Amino acid sequence: MFDPTAFDNLKVVLEGAVYDFDLGGEIDIVDRKDLFDFAHYERKYQIQYRLKGTQGASVRLELKADAGHFLAERNGFVRGNRAGAVIAFTYLGDESLLSSRNALEEFWGQGTSWEWLTISSSHGETRVEGILTFFRVITEEMVDDVIEMVAHSIESLLK
Incomplete structure (x- = not known):
């Protein structure tokens, strides 16, 4: 069975939080991307939103984890990295x-x-x-902060 990484768990929480605000009528989601960079072994999740019914400024939230974050989680290999994401x-x-x-x-x-x-x-x-x-670094223990x-x-x- 698939064992989700800290990145996966944080992504689910972030996405759910943003969609809750969208469903609550406070924001409009403008764009969403879920990317994997094979050359750098890096995952990125981006979701962009603005206040409901406006055409003004928007916010693009980005969650990113690289090979160091994944190695820290899987193998305890830290060397400057912690399991989680930025x-x-x-x-x-x-x-x-x-x-x-x-x-x-x-x-x-x-x-x-x-x-x-x-x-x-x-x-x-x-x-x-x-x-x-x-x-x-944002870790799974910081879900409420996220x-x-x-x-x-x-x-x-x-x-």
Whole structure:
């Protein structure tokens, strides 16, 4: 029988939490991807959502685990890795998203890292991405924190 990894279990929890908010009428899910990179032995799950009925900024939640995370779980091979996965939230929008930059950074608080990208294109409008990462590996013991992170990301879209 298939023994799910920490990544699989966290993915189920994240997906369920996001779909609960969608079914509750608070958000619209815009996109979803479940990817496996065979060259790097890396799994990624992405789900993108925005506030219900809006066309403004959206959030892409990404759960990622690499070979180190899987080896730490299966063989106890740690060397800088822990069983689990990493989570990132990417805020996607137009240039108006930059006016929310300070509020978003303050809203998420300490223990986070932000990268802000402005993407200019001759094919369309300028796009902005704010990538939020955390300084820790997410483990199965943090399931309640993960659900809270999803709720927090939706609340942040109101800022």
